[in-house]
Structures are given as C-alpha cells and as structure tokens.
Amino acid sequence: MTGALPGTAAGRGREPPAPVARLLGQLRALDRACSPGHHGRWSARRRAELVDRCLRELFDAAGPPPGVALAALGGYGRGELAPASDLDLLIVHRGRAEDLRSLAERLLYPLWDAGFSVGHALRTPDECLAFAAGRLDAATSMLDARFLAGDLLVFDEAHRLVRGWLREDPRGFAARLVEDAREREERAGATSRVLEPDLKEGRGGLRDLHALTWVARVAFDGDLGALVGFGLLRDREREALEDAWEFLTRARSAIHLETGRRSDRLLLELQPAVAGAMGFVDEPGLTGPDGLMRAVFEHARQVEHVGGAVLDRFLAGDQLVVGAEVEPTPAGVLRALADLAAGSAPPAPGFLDAVERADVPDPVPWDDEVREAFLRLLRAGEGAAAALDALDRMGLLVRFLPEWAPVRCRPQRDPYHRSPVDVHLLDTLAGAARLLEDEDEDDPVVREARRLVPDRDGLLLGALFHDAGKVGLGGHVAAGVRQARSALDRMGLPPASRDLALFLVEHHLLLSDTATRRDLEDDDLVLDVAARVGDQGRLAALYLLTVADARATGPAAWTPWRRTLVRELVAKVQHVLERGEMGPELAERLAPGTVDAGFRAALARAATPAMRRVLSGLAPSGAQRPERLSALERLMWAATPLEHLRRLAEMAWPLSAVGSARGVVRLYAERFFRLVRRRVGWRGPE
Amino acid sequence: MKLVVAVIKPHKLDEVKEALRDVGVQGLTTSDVEGFGRQRGHTEVYRGAEYQVDFVPKVKVEVLVDDADAQGVVDAITKAARTGKIGDGKIWVLPVEQVVRIRTGERGPDAL
Numbered sequence: 001m002t003g004a005l006p007g008t009a010a011g012r013g014r015e016p017p018a019p020v021a022r023l024l025g026q027l028r029a030l031d032r033a034c035s036p037g038h039h040g041r042w043s044a045r046r047r048a049e050l051v052d053r054c055l056r057e058l059f060d061a062a063g064p065p066p067g068v069a070l071a072a073l074g075g076y077g078r079g080e081l082a083p084a085s086d087l088d089l090l091i092v093h094r095g096r097a098e099d100l101r102s103l104a105e106r107l108l109y110p111l112w113d114a115g116f117s118v119g120h121a122l123r124t125p126d127e128c129l130a131f132a133a134g135r136l137d138a139a140t141s142m143l144d145a146r147f148l149a150g151d152l153l154v155f156d157e158a159h160r161l162v163r164g165w166l167r168e169d170p171r172g173f174a175a176r177l178v179e180d181a182r183e184r185e186e187r188a189g190a191t192s193r194v195l196e197p198d199l200k201e202g203r204g205g206l207r208d209l210h211a212l213t214w215v216a217r218v219a220f221d222g223d224l225g226a227l228v229g230f231g232l233l234r235d236r237e238r239e240a241l242e243d244a245w246e247f248l249t250r251a252r253s254a255i256h257l258e259t260g261r262r263s264d265r266l267l268l269e270l271q272p273a274v275a276g277a278m279g280f281v282d283e284p285g286l287t288g289p290d291g292l293m294r295a296v297f298e299h300a301r302q303v304e305h306v307g308g309a310v311l312d313r314f315l316a317g318d319q320l321v322v323g324a325e326v327e328p329t330p331a332g333v334l335r336a337l338a339d340l341a342a343g344s345a346p347p348a349p350g351f352l353d354a355v356e357r358a359d360v361p362d363p364v365p366w367d368d369e370v371r372e373a374f375l376r377l378l379r380a381g382e383g384a385a386a387a388l389d390a391l392d393r394m395g396l397l398v399r400f401l402p403e404w405a406p407v408r409c410r411p412q413r414d415p416y417h418r419s420p421v422d423v424h425l426l427d428t429l430a431g432a433a434r435l436l437e438d439e440d441e442d443d444p445v446v447r448e449a450r451r452l453v454p455d456r457d458g459l460l461l462g463a464l465f466h467d468a469g470k471v472g473l474g475g476h477v478a479a480g481v482r483q484a485r486s487a488l489d490r491m492g493l494p495p496a497s498r499d500l501a502l503f504l505v506e507h508h509l510l511l512s513d514t515a516t517r518r519d520l521e522d523d524d525l526v527l528d529v530a531a532r533v534g535d536q537g538r539l540a541a542l543y544l545l546t547v548a549d550a551r552a553t554g555p556a557a558w559t560p561w562r563r564t565l566v567r568e569l570v571a572k573v574q575h576v577l578e579r580g581e582m583g584p585e586l587a588e589r590l591a592p593g594t595v596d597a598g599f600r601a602a603l604a605r606a607a608t609p610a611m612r613r614v615l616s617g618l619a620p621s622g623a624q625r626p627e628r629l630s631a632l633e634r635l636m637w638a639a640t641p642l643e644h645l646r647r648l649a650e651m652a653w654p655l656s657a658v659g660s661a662r663g664v665v666r667l668y669a670e671r672f673f674r675l676v677r678r679r680v681g682w683r684g685p686e
Numbered sequence: 687m688k689l690v691v692a693v694i695k696p697h698k699l700d701e702v703k704e705a706l707r708d709v710g711v712q713g714l715t716t717s718d719v720e721g722f723g724r725q726r727g728h729t730e731v732y733r734g735a736e737y738q739v740d741f742v743p744k745v746k747v748e749v750l751v752d753d754a755d756a757q758g759v760v761d762a763i764t765k766a767a768r769t770g771k772i773g774d775g776k777i778w779v780l781p782v783e784q785v786v787r788i789r790t791g792e793r794g795p796d797a798l
Contacts, residue, residue, distance in 0.1 A: 444735035444736075447735065448732055518697050564743045574733065
C-alpha cells in the first residue's frame with residue numbers, strides 16, 4: 001500500500017463530511033506551522049490527536065452497535081504520525097465480521113475519498129490473540145494499540161489477551177525482536193552506514209527504538225524510563241536515544257513532505273532538500289548534505305549500539321562482564337577496554353559508567369603507559385575495532401586521537417565504499433588483524449605475507465590511519481600522511497612501527513592502482529614499484545593492507561579480477577626484491593671499494609635495457625621517454641648505499657654532457673644529479 | 687548495425703577508449719571479465735606459496751556501430767590494444783537486429 005499525503009488525491013466529486021474537511025484544514029495548517037525539517041515528535045503526536053478527533057466523530061456518526069470498539073494500531077497507536085504515514089485501524093467486536101462491514105465502510109470511505117491511506121482489520125479479541133501469536137508484527141502492533149472510541153471493555157479484553165500472552169515469555173519475545181532486527185538489517189541495510197539509509201526499517205532506525213519500548217512494555221509494563229529504572233539503560237544512553245528519536249522523526253517527516261509519499265529512504269536526490277530543510281549548510285570540508293548524513297549516521301549508530309546493548313543485557317541477565325575496577329585514568333580506560341576486547345561477553349552498564357566517569361583530559365597527553373595500553377588494545381585484533389568504536393561513542397576516542405574528529409561519521413560518496421570513513425577505518429583494522437591471525441584464510445599469498453610483516457603494530461596502525469586524510473579537502477593520501485604523522489608522533493612510537501605505518505598510509509593505493517591500470521609486463525614499472533616499496537617486509541605489509549582495505553570497502557572492491565592482478569604485481573615485485581636486482585642485496589655484494597669496472601659490469605647485468613643504454617653512453621631509441629627513466633632514478637636512490645650511489649654518480653657524470661640539451665640521456669643525467677645532490681651532496685668532480 | 691566486442695588487457699582500456707573517441711564512437715560499455723585463450727592459465731609463485739591462475743583478468747569492451755563504421759572501429763581497437771605479446775585479446779563482430787534508445791524510443795541507426 002502506498003501512502004499519500006491526505007488531500008492530495010483528486011476529489012471524487014463529493015464534499016467530505018465536516019469532520020474530515022476540518023481535519024484536512026488542520027493538517028495543512030500543521031504542515032505549515034513549522035519548516036519541513038522541523039516536524040519532530042511533537043508534530044507527530046499533534047497529527048495523531050487531530051486524526052483521533054475526526055475518527056471519534058465519524059465512528060459515533062456511523063451508529064456503532066454495542067460491544068464494538070475502534071482502536072489505533074502501530075505508529076498511529078503510539079501517537080506518532082508522520083505526514084504520509086498510514087492510518088492503521090482495528091475494529092474489535094464480539095460478533096460476526098459481516099455485520100460490521102457497512103459500519104467500516106461508513107467510517108472509512110470519507111477518509112479514503114479524502115486521500116488518506118487507511119488500513120483496517122475487523123477482529124474479535126480471540127482473533128487478535130491468534131494473529132499476534134502467529135506474527136511478530138501483529139503482536140507488536142497490538143502492543144501499541146490505543147483505544148479511540150466505542151466499547152472500552154472489548155478493547156481492553158483484546159489488549160490484555162495479547163499482552164498477557166507476551167508476558168509469559170518476555171525473554172523469548174526479546175529474542176524474536178533481536179532476530180527481527182537482524183533480518184531487517186539484511187533487507188534494509190544499516191541506517192548508520194549506508195548512503196541511502198532507510199530511516200525506519202534500517203538497523204539503527206526508528207524500528208529499533210520501537211523495539212526497546214516494546215521490551216519495556218512487555219517486561220516492565222513501562223517505557224524507556226522503566227528500562228533505566230531496572231538498570232538496563234543508562235541515563236546517558238537514554239538521552240542519546242531520545243535525541244536520535246527526535247532527529248530521525250524530523251528527517252523522516254521531511255522526506256514525506258518533500259516527496260508527498262510515505263517513503264522512508266533518504267535517497268541521494270532527496271539529501272540536498274532535506275539538508276536544507278533541516279538547516280544543514282555547507283561548511284569548509286563538509287557540504288550540507290554530508291553534514292546531514294553525518295548526523296543521521298551519528299544518531300543511528302547510537303540507536304544501533306544502545307538498542308543492541310539493552311537487548312543483550314536483558315537477554316544475558318547476570319552473565320554480563322562487570323569488569324574489574326576501571327582505573328580512572330586514560331591508560332586505565334584503555335587497559336579496561338583491552339581486557340574487554342580480548343573477551344566476548346558484552347559489557348555491563350556499570351562498566352561503561354565507570355569508563356565514562358574516568359578522568360580523561362582533552363586532549364590526552366600521551367606517555368609510555370598510555371601508548372602501551374593503546375598498543376595492547378590494538379593487538380586484541382577484531383575486538384579492538386569494537387572497543388575503539390565503544391570508546392568513540394562515549395566521545396573519548398577523539399581525546400586520544402584528535403585526528404579522528406574529521407573522519408567521524410563522514411559519508412563517502414563513491415560507488416565502492418559502503419561505510420562512512422571512520423567505520424571503514426575500523427573495519428580495515430579488524431580485517432588486517434584477521435589477516436595476521438586467521439587459520440582459515442584461503443589466500444596463500446596472505447598466509448605467506450603475514451610471516452614477513454616486520455612489525456605488526458605498524459601494520460595495524462597503518463590500517464587504522466590509511467584513510468585519515470579523507471577530510472573533505474581533496475588529495476586524501478597526502479593529507480592522510482600529515483594526519484597520521486601528527487597522531488603517530490604524539491604517541492611516541494618506536495621508529496619501526498611509526499615508519500611502517502606512515503609508509504602504508506602513503507602507499508595504500510599503490511598496489512591496487514598500479515595493478516589495475518598499468519602494464520604489469522613492463523619491467524621498468526615493476527622496478528619502480530620495487531623501488532618505492534624498498535623491501536620484502538614492507539611489500540608483505542602493503543599487500544595485507546590492500547586486501548584488508550578492499551574487503552572492508554565493499555563487495556565490489558575485492559573481486560577475483562582485482563585480486564589476480566594485484567597478486568601478479570606482488571609476485572613480480574617480490575621476485576625483484578628477492579633477487580636483489582638493483583636492490584639492497586646486490587648493493588650489499590658490491591662492497592665499498594669495488595673497482596668501478598666491476599661495479600659497472602654487475603650493475604649493467606642487472607639493469608634494464610634502458611639503464612644499460614645510459615650506462616654505456618649509447619643514445620636510447622626515440623621511443624624511450626624521460627619520465628620512464630625516473631623509475632630507475634628512484635630505484636637507485638632508494639635502494640643503493642650512499643657510497644655506491646656516489647660511484648654511480650661519478651660514473652654517469654660524463655653523460656650529462658651527451659647529446660643535445662633536450663636529449664634523453666642528458667635530461668636523465670640532470671635529474672639524476674639533482675637527486676644525488678640532495679642525497680649525498682656530491683656536486684660533480686672537483 | 688553491428689556489435690563490436692573486444693576483450694583486451696586491462697591497462698589498454700584508456701588507450702582503446704581514446705582511439706575509439708578519435709574515430710567518432712559516442713558510447714561504449716565495459717566490464718571486468720576473466721577467462722583464458724591459447725595462453726591458458728599459469729602458475730604464480732610468491733615465496734613459498736605457489737598458486738594456479740586459471741583465469742586471466744581482462745576488460746571487455748562493447749560498442750554498437752553502424753555497419754559502415756564496424757571495420758574502422760575494429761582497426762582502431764586492434765591498433766590501440768596491441769602490445770605484440772601473448773594475451774593481447776580478441777575482437778569479434780556480431781550482427782545486431784534492433785537497437786532502441788530507451789528515453790526517446792528511437793530505433794535503428796538513429797538510436798546509436
């Protein structure tokens with residue numbers, strides 16, 4: 001059934017009865033009463049009240065027989081009507097449904113004619129119970145049922161039957177809600193992550209909030225306040241839920257008003273209008289629509305997490321991790337989370353309270369203790385991502401890492417990424433940890449590469465920061481290196497970890513981009529990549545990051561197609577580095593003091609044809625382009641000991657005078673000497 | 687009308703795209719594909735890990751053209767995609783019964 005804003009359907013040549021005409025006027029006034037982005041829960045309640053009044057008058061005017069009640073179900077029953085929501089009605093009776101058909105028609109025709117989307121059911125109390133027992137959505141709809149008019153006793157009977165049945169097994173009911181949330185996530189995706197989120201059905205959407213109120217009603221005969229009272233919901237969490245509820249209701253209403261239809265998906269094409277209506281304007285590094293999406297993700301993430309935690313706590317009973325004492329310092333917080341990350345049980349509310357109460361200054365001054373605790377947390381592998389996520393939801397992660405702030409909840413608008421930047425970073429961290437450990441990994445190259453990674457902390461930190469430069473200002477790799485350097489330097493890491501992490505951030509696209517766009521049969525290209533990577537350990541770490549990054553990006557990013565190409569490049573680069581062609585191992589064999597002739601001969605044997613031409617002073621063919629020679633320059637620069645580099649420079653010096661001023665050899669020689677000057681300060685023969 | 691289908695090396699896509707633009711091709715469809723021809727698969731070695739590559743990654747390019755333009759398009763792709771080494775790929779040409787531009791309903795050569 002497609003919803004529609006009332007009053008928009010073409011009239012059917014009949015004047016609506018007075019209560020409906022009045023309702024239409026009142027609803028139009030309500031829609032105009034505030035901007036389309038500010039119809040929150042108050043507006044939804046008000047809309048329901050206006051409809052209530054109309055329905056009561058219609059019901060009374062229709063002349064109901066005794067023993068019949070009219071009730072509101074679902075969202076309308078909760079008193080929450082978005083502008084284009086359906087009106088779900090229930091007529092409870094004790095007799096035969098056929099006798100009430102004409103009553104239903106007298107009640108509903110004026111609403112249908114006026115363009116309302118109305119659903120209705122005619123049921124006896126026993127039928128209500130049977131339906132609720134058969135379907136979860138029928139049961140929850142009855143939980144929200146609200147008496148409108150007629151015989152209160154018959155309504156109460158139906159309501160009590162269903163509630164009584166649900167109360168026989170509140171845990172079983174909660175377990176079905178957990179299952180339902182999982183199915184909804186499969187169907188509608190996660191409101192906290194996808195670029196076109198479903199604000200109602202998605203994970204972290206309004207339905208998750210409703211689920212909490214149902215649990216509260218069935219288990220404690222109360223609302224969210226009861227969950228707080230019984231220790232399942234923390235005060236801070238309740239505030240976050242209420243804020244999210246208001247925000248998501250406003251956004252959903254804005255979609256209804258913008259489209260004129262009952263549509264809960266915040267499609268890309270609607271985002272500029274909804275952002276404008278809700279007051280999100282362009283800021284440096286963050287467009288209005290991105291600001292809107294960041295807020296949606298932020299709220300939905302709270303709902304997803306808190307909702308899940310409340311149900312976990314309810315289902316776990318007293319099996320929760322209370323946690324040893326949380327030492328109230330930054331290092332203590334990290335150590336407590338590292339303990340948590342190493343286990344699998346959910347944290348008790350008291351544990352999170354203790355973490356939140358800890359004295360964590362903003363920003364945290366890093367010392368040895370904080371760094372060791374952070375690294376221990378990081379090494380917990382997949383649990384580390386979840387622990388950092390929890391730290392972030394408490395607002396503490398940015399105190400440890402101010403560089404995290406600009407990537408939080410930032411949407412990524414490209415065809416590959418399915419998550420906001422910070423979620424992608426944590427997913428990549430978890431993925432990299434898995435690649436280092438997982439016994440079932442089916443990629444043989446991963447299994448080999450993990451043994452070569454020189455510094456696991458460096459790989460994990462590289463994964464954590466690889467996209468840290470996605471801050472809305474373009475050129476994310478260079479910006480990422482700056483962001484990562486500032487964070488890593490503050491941590492005071494050992495140089496090995498720091499340097500590997502920075503290398504990974506700087507080159508995290510190298511393998512993937514090169515493999516898919518360049519000719520892997522070009523020896524110069526392979527040498528160039530080898531020169532940039534430098535050694536086998538870094539190559540291994542870079543491959544693992546490439547895999548973790550792609551797997552965390554989305555299903556389209558790590559296809560067998562891409563994997564085959566990347567692995568081919570890795571294998572070729574590995575061969576170069578193993579054989580030491582032009583690399584440190586060859587250089588090692590050429591001990592200082594080697595005669596020029598020997599050095600030259602060894603180099604010439606290992607060199608590519610282009611390099612050989614240069615060395616022998618022959619003019620290269622016309623097809624040879626200077627920019628391709630730069631690969632060799634970089635290689636020699638990166639991989640050759642200074643002494644040899646100097647000898648090479650001396651040897652190649654005469655070449656700088658060869659041929660015309662624009663000749664390839666000469667261009668090459670000039671650029672080569674610029675590099676050498678920077679590296680060894682050699683300025684040519686005295 | 688003809689459908690020209692080419693399977694080429696991935697890194698040649700940009701050059702093929704350029705070459706087709708130079709001969710006046712307005713639109714094309716590409717997909718990442720895997721397969722093998724006479725070169726079959728091969729074995730790759732990364733340190734101790736030896737693994738079989740059964741299917742070689744290629745890019746498939748499809749172009750709809752008028753009969754008269756087909757040969758020019760084939761020539762342009764051949765020239766741009768050739769490296770002279772094994773695995774350069776293949777081009778084949780199919781007759782096309784009907785083409786419809788969905789937006790306007792135009793049919794036949796008008797829809798190209």
